[in-house]
Amino acid sequence: GQNIDQPTEMTATEGAIVQINCTYQTSGFNGLFWYQQHAGEAPTFLSYNVLDGLEEKGRFSSFLSRSKGYSYLLLKELQMKDSASYLCAVSDSNYQLIWGAGTKLIIKP
Amino acid sequence: ETGVTQTPRHLVMGMTNKKSLKCEQHLGHNAMYWYKQSAKKPLELMFVYSLEERVENNSVPSRFSPECPNSSHLFLHLHTLQPEDSALYLCASSQDRAESSGNTIYFGEGSWLTVV
Numbered sequence: 281g282q283n284i285d286q287p288t289e290m291t292a293t294e295g296a297i298v299q300i301n302c303t304y305q306t307s308g309f310n311g312l313f314w315y316q317q318h319a320g321e322a323p324t325f326l327s328y329n330v331l332d333g334l335e336e337k338g339r340f341s342s343f344l345s346r347s348k349g350y351s352y353l354l355l356k357e358l359q360m361k362d363s364a365s366y367l368c369a370v371s372d373s374n375y376q377l378i379w380g381a382g383t384k385l386i387i388k389p
Numbered sequence: 390e391t392g393v394t395q396t397p398r399h400l401v402m403g404m405t406n407k408k409s410l411k412c413e414q415h416l417g418h419n420a421m422y423w424y425k426q427s428a429k430k431p432l433e434l435m436f437v438y439s440l441e442e443r444v445e446n447n448s449v450p451s452r453f454s455p456e457c458p459n460s461s462h463l464f465l466h467l468h469t470l471q472p473e474d475s476a477l478y479l480c481a482s483s484q485d486r487a488e489s490s491g492n493t494i495y496f497g498e499g500s501w502l503t504v505v
């Protein structure tokens with residue numbers, strides 16, 4: 281079966297760095313997405329990786345290793361507004377998105 | 390504001406009621422989706438429409454009935470629901486059906502449904 285694993289919850293301190301991991305097992309691979317979802321709001325697109333390596337976008341970076349079936353989202357200089365759930369999703373061979381259950385990130389002062 | 394608007398934001402309905410969720414996208418996209426989001430579970434794809442034609446139905450119970458009258462509007466008609474159907478229902482759209490880099494999915498803020 282197809283499966284996406286990510287931690288259920290993480291806690292970090294304001295100003296620090298946090299890494300949210302995502303491992304996947306899917307039938308085929310056509311890219312990996314990260315979305316951010318604040319409580320009571322719509323998920324919003326953060327990043328897309330289809331090739332191995334690191335994609336940097338401001339304070340957020342996303343890394344992909346296709347051979348390991350692994351990705352991480354790196355958040356630097358954490359701010360209180362970064363408290364949210366972070367969703368990992370993989371596009372499989374049929375371009376169907378397989379979603380993880382999300383990681384709830386709690387930022388403490 | 391993501392360009393995808395859902396109404397109502399909150400809905401409480403009895404198991405014998407009939408109600409509808411409405412979604413409108415202002416992005417000129419060709420594909421629209423209904424997802425179900427339950428606490429601590431992955432997003433569940435319910436229905437996909439591409440150019441107003443249903444292309445996917447992931448074995449969703451018949452008590453959920455979608456309608457796509459045009460490429461900008463999507464409805465989810467609800468009848469004789471069960472308490473376990475209580476969840477956040479998210480509408481989304483993308484430029485085209487295939488989820489590649491040029492087809493990022495844009496979500497609405499969701500409709501919180503409680504079945505009593």
